[in-house]
Amino acid sequence: MQSPESRMHKVEKIFKRFDVNGDRCLNREEMAALVIAVNPRVKFSDEQIRAILDEVFKTYADFIEGEKGLSFDGLLRTYDDGAGDVDRDFDALGLDLEDSEEEEISGREGELEAGGNGEGGQLTGTFRNAGAAVSIADERAEIGAARRRQNLGAWATSPGNGIKYEETWRLIEDLDILLRRAEAKIQERKKAREEKKKGVRSIAMEMSGELRDDVTRRGSEELGAEYPSFLKSLVELRQKADASRTTEEAFDAHMAMGRTLTDHRFYEDALFSFQRGTELKPTDVRAHFQLGITFYSLGRFSEARAAYELSLEAAQSSSSHWSTLLPQIHVNLGIAKEGEGMLLSACEHYREAAILNPGNYRALKLLGSALFGVGEYLAAEKALLEAIFLKPDYADAHCDLGSVLHAFGNDERAIAEFQRAIDLKPDHMDALYNLGGLMRDAGRYERAAELYSKVLSIKPLHWQAQLNRGVALLGVGDVEEARKAFKEAFKMTNRVELYDAIIHLKHMQKRPKGLSTVMRKSQENPSRDSGSIGKGGTITAIIPPSAFRRTNAKTTPRQWISSALDFRAFQQQTKLNRCNVMVLTTEILAGQLPLASGESNVGKLMRKADLEKILQRMLPFLGAEVFQASVKAINEKILNVLDRTTTGRVDIGMFLAIIAPLCAGTPDKRKRAVFDILVWRASKGMGAEIPRADAKIYIKLLRLIYMPFQGTSELWEVHDDDEQAHISYSEFLEMFDDPDWAFGLMITIVKLEKVDRIRHSGQICSACSYTIVGPRFKEVRANFSLCSICYSEGKVPADVKQNVYRFTEYLTEADAVKDKLKICGSRGSEDLRS
Structure with missing residues (x-):
């Protein structure tokens, strides 16, 4: 087996080979030469080299000595962390050791095997090669205790929360050796897969995040046939932890094992350790907290949220010992809820974290981002400005502030914020993409094309960037390259809107005037634009409504089409047209609506965050991002109208009645659902009548939200005599279907639903x-x-x-x-x- 001294000697030789200026550091040029030299079969582009160096210099910032670059200790740490294979690199460079240590058997070349307990009760899992075997106990003996403990994260020596018992240290040292051997095998398998993939998928695609399995999580898939042996050794370590003398020692051992496995990205295996920790000490905050982190790392957001909720409950019910952890629990719980698409709920936790710790700039940034995500732009701007005040070099906060300013229409300040984010972080993909959009809209097509190209260099399969790059190229007159870009975008997504754009391009041949608008519609949500120039550059005239006539009653009036198109666009934006309207009455009949505390049945006010949960039950088929977009649209168009006093609470009955026309079902079923909801809102049971005043208020709100340009009528003003008057379902229908003063629009909406494709x-x-x-x-x-x-x-x-x-x-x-x-x-x- 290769000794630690031999390994360090190899790293030192590699370092000296590329330390051309002899300053005991590797600058960017020297690091680039190293990367290229140890990968002789890979043809890196300049963009790829820059991306690799940016990642190295960012990850190992603690080892960067100003302009001089990466220190020797930094290079050694990269190999310790598995970022490279020192033996493979040493051989690739054709270097030789001056002594006979190259004859020793490298643990990376052997086969992982788990044995029983050797002398002294130490685990004897081994790597074998040509009959030679070295135990973990032997390897642990060769490495100094201080050196071994440096391999662990800062958590291990954290006062109060680190490793407490010497037996745990010995167990974790064995586990660390086992994990590093496993990582060596993973690197070997990764290298073999890369060889097979050459010619199939490019290195650029791997760097873009398309092949992230090897760097995001590790376990059975990565180790393959080696995993059973690895797991056997791991089980033996778990058994040793369970055999500890006291519950406190067993808890300490399992928590330390979980943290170590997490550090090495063996998340699936870490789950067992943290779950065992919650069994040993069910009220301990740390076990639930770490379990939440692990679930989130695996993309299991609902389980992460549940774990964080238990952690929060434990922290709030215990002594002030965990008060310092409360802000972080709230932040992580908010992030987990975002993972489920619950932005309104996430806002509450980010806000609580910022209250508990006013200097928590990350909580403020996350709060601002979430508020922007639900359309609360003023509050989002305030939170992001506070985050930037606390941390001026926070690139993500500058980027999100740019998005908020753009939503306000302040594009000049938005451009400055996006550029600031890029200055702080040159590969900030969101800032590059968003700035490209503003440059495109401003007619600066060459600059826009350059920005979109940078986005594609980071993520080659970013179809929106490819699409908008085509628009920008068309703007500078490069029709052929634009056509290629559109075709590439179409291959990536197969969206019919892009097909229409390509056909339109062939029809028009040039002139991007208005094309970017329709492209934006293909990515976002359709909305009407105005002007005297058509989307393809055609000169048009705007004719007053009086000059538009119908040949027969079947032809829809122009003003009805306008409102129906807006309504239909909102349906598609919220996805409520995919929810059966009967689900609404199921919600109210279930009797489980969480009303705001202290409220009577009349009015039935509900917090927005709780209403978000109802929407999630109604739309369980939506992914997190699509659900977030749906809630944002609903908040902007409906909830902000119902919450005029900005209390954060809305009339749940009126809300459900207002969204009923959006849902799937025949017109009669939708109207019946509205009536039943209004009955429920006015009483405890499902009666046969509703107050006339409620019906008038409902129709006024319906027109205000869905037909704002047509306004409301004094016909539906609420008078004193309405308070005692009640109407039946047939009378309600007569009011609802009034074509001039109510919602006679329903006929046109149903027509569009059937034919708008x-x-x-x-x-x-x-x-x-x-x-x-x-x-x-x-x-x-x-x-x-x-x-x-x-x-x-x-x-x-x-x-x-x-x-x-x-x-x-x-x-x-x-x-x-x-x-x-x-x-x-x-x-x-x-x-x-x-």
Whole structure:
């Protein structure tokens, strides 16, 4: 076996080889030469080298001596941490040791095996090669105690929370050796896989995060056939921990094992240790806290949240000993809830952490980010500014502040914040991408293309960056490269909106005017834009509503289409159209709605964070990010209206009634659900009538939220005589369906739900030049067609001038063919009569 001195000698020789200037440090140029030399078969790009060096110099910042670079101890630490294989690098460089130590058998070349207990009761798991075997006990004897303990994290010697017992130290030293041997085997397997993958997936893709299994977690998959032997040795160590003399010693041993396994990213194996810790001391804060960290590292967010909640409960119920840990528990609990998509709930914990520790800039940054995520921009700006005040070089906070400022429309300050984030962290992908968007919108296409290219160098499969790079290239007139970028983006995501954009590009050939708008819609949520220039550069005219006429009653009025499109876009944004409306009545009948404390049944106020839980039950099929976007849209459009006094509580009955029209189900079922919810809101049971005042308030809110441009009417003002009056379901329907003063929009909404994905055989809108999807509106005299958006905005081609425009609506192309046949038939009859 290779001795520690031999290993250090090898590292020293490698260090001397590349310390060209002899300053006992490796600067960026010298480190780059080392990386290239020890990977002779890999062709690194300049971007890849920069990314590798940035990561090394960031991770080992404690070993960086200013401009001189990485010290010898820093290089040694990189090898100790498994970032490289000293033996492989030594051989690749063709170096030789001056003594005979190269003849010793390297533990990395052997096969992992677990034996029984050797002399002195020490574990004798071994690596074997050519009949030679060295036990962990022997290896532990060769390494000094101080050196062994340096291998562990700072937690091990932390006063009060570190390792307390000498027996635990000996056990952890054995475990550390076992883990380092396992890591050596993992590196061997990784190298073998990389050899197989050459020509299939590039190094750049691996660096982008597409092949992260080897660096994020370790265990059975990485060790393969070696894992059973590793696990056998690990079980023996666990048994030794359980055999400790006292519960306190066993707890200390299992917690230390879990921390050590976590440090080496063996998260699955660490779970057992922390779970055993919670069994030994169920009320101990640390065991639940570390269990939460481990669950989160494995992506098991709901289990992480549950563990943190137990940790918080234990900390709050115990003495002040854990008061210093409370802010961190709240922060981690908030992060776990974010992992589940629960931003409103996360905000409460970040806010509590900031209250407990006003100097916790990370809690303030997370609070600002979460508030931005739910559309609370003013509060988000305040929290982020406080975080930056406490830590001016916090790149993530500057980036998030830029996003908030952009939401306010203050793009000049937003650009400055994004640039500041990039100055602090040149590879800050979010800042690069967001700044690229602002440059694109400002018409600075060359700069935008450069920023998007940097994003792609960090993450080659970032389809949004590829898409927007195409827009920017089109802006600088490079049509061919733009087309290639669009095609690459389409390959990555297969979104039909990108296909339409490519077809449109072929149709227009050039002029990116407005193209970035439609691209943005393909990534975000559709919304209407206005102006006199169509999305493809077509010159259009805006016609007043009085000049838009219908050929028959089946053609939807222009103003109804406008409101229905907004409503439909909100449906798709929130995903509530995928939730059956009957789920709402199930919620209220279950009788488990957590109302705000001290509230009576009348009004039924609920905290926003609790309402978020209801939404999660209604939309269990959504991933965390999509659910967060849904809650943000609901908060901005509905909750902020219901919470006019900014108390953080809303009328749950009114909320459920307002979202009922958004849900899936026939119009009759949706209306019935609204009525039943209003009955529940006004009483304890499901009665047959509701107060007329409640119905009027509901309709006013419905119009205010979904039809803000059409306003409300004095017809629905609440008067004193309404307080005692009640109405039946049939009377409520009559009020609800009033086309002028209530929500007669439902007919148009249902129509759009059925046809807004219908494509009309390649028919192009004469105003915006995009493929028509959804209803097609044909002008009967001038024979041109409009998409529903241009029809709702009153846009027509500027070269078609008429006093009155008459439109027929076609839901499908089959309807258009039938109509054409009818016209031809009527003309034929006229010819016969003549």
